[in-house]
Amino acid sequence: MITVKVNDSVGTILLDRPNQCNALNREMIEQLTQAFSDLHQERKVRGIVLTGAGAHFCAGMDLKQWHASLGGDDALQQWFVDAQALQTLLETMLMLPKPIIAAVDGSAMGSGLALVLASDLVVASHRATFSAPAPKMGLVAGFVAPLANFRGGASLASQLLIGCNELSASEAKALGMVHHVVEAEMIWVRSKTWIDSIASGAAESIQLTKRLINEMVGEALLAQLASGAAAMATSLTTDAASEGLGAFVEKREPKFP
Secondary structure: OEEEEEEOOEEEEEEOOHHHOOOEOHHHHHHHHHHHHHHHHOOOOOEEEEEEOOOOOEOOEOHHHHHHOOOOOOHHHHHHHHHHHHHHHHHHHHHOOOOEEEEEOOEEEOHHHHHHHHOOEEEEEOOOEEEOOHHHHOOOOOOHHHHHHHHHOHHHHHHHHOOOOOEEHHHHHHOOOOOEEEOHHHHHHHHHHHHHHHOOOOHHHHHHHHHHHHHHHOOOHHHHHHHHHHHHHHHOOOHHHHHHHHHHHHOOOOOOO
């Protein structure tokens, strides 16, 4: 479900479920968390590129897997476990001392957008898009809210989460969410070049700087992610979520209560 490679000082994590738009299921989240931890321990790796196979970066959570839990006796417990697993992944990314570059081609939606926002730097192709359409499925994007606020402020969070706007790569760059926009075939090369440039500096300085940004500038972020996990899991218990997930699986427009 993921592929991990090391090229010189660059570690690459590839989301590798192209036929499912790289949607995140439970196994994939666990593998991603382990991959970041493994590359943390790889001494020669100075930075990590996170990218996706196929036409999409990541379409968010695997909603079919969530829908399969509806009506089960332990559904609520499972959803809280799922939310906490994703929270652990995002916290692993934020606390990893090595810089992470999200190389985004195609759509980054919902929890896929959260992966982008948990990365330190973003390189996008001209066809990249960024959105959090959770309300259209009766859900709450509990992790996008604090991460978008951390990266760009409440205005960006509101535009994505309440306005349900889909941002193009150029729009996201104008808002400071994307740092470089390149042709699709150049996103990994541009990301590697950036890490090579970063690696010319002192590793300790970069590590301390990332810690300064994520722990001091974003001092309340981890607590906000915990609240986001609770909000996401709770939203799955609603009639709106049941209808939204059912409509997604049945490929129809939802009729919310």
